[in-house]
Amino acid sequence: MIVLIFLGLVLLGHWYVWHRMVRSSTAPGRVRKALTWALAGLLAVLVATFAGSRLGVAHWLAWPGFVWLALLFYLVVFLVVLEIPRAVAGVVLRRPGRAPVAEPVPVMAGAESPIREAGTTALADAGPEAGPMSRRLFLGRTTAVIAGAGALGTVGYGMATALGDPVIERVGVALPKLDPRLGGLRFAVVSDIHLGPLTGVAHTERIVRMINGLQADVVAIVGDLVDGSVAELGPLARPLKSLESRYGAFFVTGNHEYFSAGGPAEWIEELGQLGVRSLRNERVEIRHQGAVLDLAGVNDLNGTSSNDGPDFGKALGNRDTSRSVVLLAHQPVMVDQAARHGVDLQLSGHTHGGQIAPFNLVVGLQQPVVSGLAAIDGVQVYVTRGAGFWGPPVRVGAPPEITLLELGG
CATH class of the missing domain: 3.60.21.10 (Metallo-dependent phosphatases)
Incomplete structure (x- = not known):
């Protein structure tokens, strides 16, 4: 039962990190797929680390597996703490009268650019998803950078403490x-x-x-x-x-x-x-x-x-x-x-x-x-x-x- 609970928490943690740091910060495409597979690989390393430690084998996996476990934990902690400011920022960016920033829209050579001179009609030409997508990516990437930096800094400090003199x-x-x-x-x-x-x-x-x-x-x-x-x-x-x-x-x-x-x-x-x-x-x-x-x-x-x-x-x-x-x-x-x-x-x-x-x-x-x-x-x-x-x-x-x-x- 304890093993199943732990495995469930590990899977939930990986899904949450993927949702907030991959899906929310990237558009569909190669980058998202690469990051998704990388996260899946880290999950496999972590599972192999615990399985190996119980069986007395694969000790070489211990370092990457356990370090990733610490990073995963603190990524979840920082992301949870950032949920409220992220939600507040999302509300502020949606206030009426605030001009959204459009995603760049590709056009063929010689065609008229959809981004017109300081006019709001450019946003309409760019499509209804341009503004919301820009806000989503901005918030997602900002959250990912803050959480990633916080987790890396905390784990780095924690490793220096654990491996140092008592x-x-x-x-x-x-x-x-x-x-x-x-x-x-x-x-x-x-x-x-x-x-x-x-x-x-x-x-x-x-x-x-x-x-x-x-x-x-x-x-x-x-x-x-x-x-x-x-x-x-x-x-x-x-x-x-x-x-x-x-x-x-x-x-x-x-x-x-x-x-x-x-x-x-x-x-x-x-x-x-x-x-x-x-x-x-x-x-x-x-x-x-x-x-x-x-x-x-x-x-x-x-x-x-x-x-x-x-x-x-x-x-x-x-x-x-x-x-x-x-x-x-x-x-x-x-x-x-x-x-x-x-x-x-x-x-x-x-x-x-x-x-x-x-x-x-x-x-x-x-x-x-x-x-x-x-x-x-x-x-x-x-x-x-x-x-x-x-x-x-x-x-x-x-x-x-x-x-x-x-x-x-």
Whole structure:
């Protein structure tokens, strides 16, 4: 059902772009046919990109396919925004007494030109469609140029942001019952790295280098590390072996780990060999300056269908409730269960901060927090925007992020 809805939206988007940027801006003829076929070709590339990504083939299509998806999205956004001014301009150009501009009318050599000297009769000779066609083409071409320039500029900016260095966000979180000796304990939080066909090993190396520069006590990788199998992406993950922290690096699964052909198990094993411990509905003790913090992690909700979902009772049951507990859970929406188990702080990702505005408004309908720090049912929740991207290599309004989070009382 989700695939069918997506395909329907893609087809509708292509039709709308064709209607506004091809049909409304060209006259019937070769140019319109060429642009129509070009748009059909881009649709085929996009469909092949998604089909190939699901089958693990045709990765070379990923760049043109996903970049076109971003351009298509922003063309639709700009065209929709321009509908009102376009309609207003159309009304203004139709006002009585306003002289329309006629389309050029071809005449045979030696014949009298139908455009006569400053007279209105020339328009009648040019045919009843001359004025309206001129207005239609003027509005269509103006709209197409503005929408095209806006989409290209936005996607170009978004690609530079997505492919650039993540922003380091420094956040302090006060936990009321935190042992004072744990004050100043620092977490490097990263999520949604999304190793895949559009990223290289340099993407992982940069993230590792930036995390190591933070000199954190704990590294927390909160899901969606990969978009493929170990066989495909194992080399891209190897720099994680160089992660540095006082008490270790920890990982919990995200929804994308369950999309991999081999499932999360192969990545759990691979990460273990790289020195990253996976918290599979379990917790560990972080001993710092003579005090103890419970660090717990739960599997992602997408594991439920394969009997590998979150188990809060297993991860948080039978613990010393006088201790503060930090929970790693990929999706912010899991905070409702975290609250029932007395969690003090939940670290999540998943949302990408919306990744491509105005998707941040849509994400807010599904998740209680889109990005940043919030208090939900007595639980502090920090949601990182993620250090990578999914789908189009574009981020607009939500730059990639690595978080240095410091605990306080």
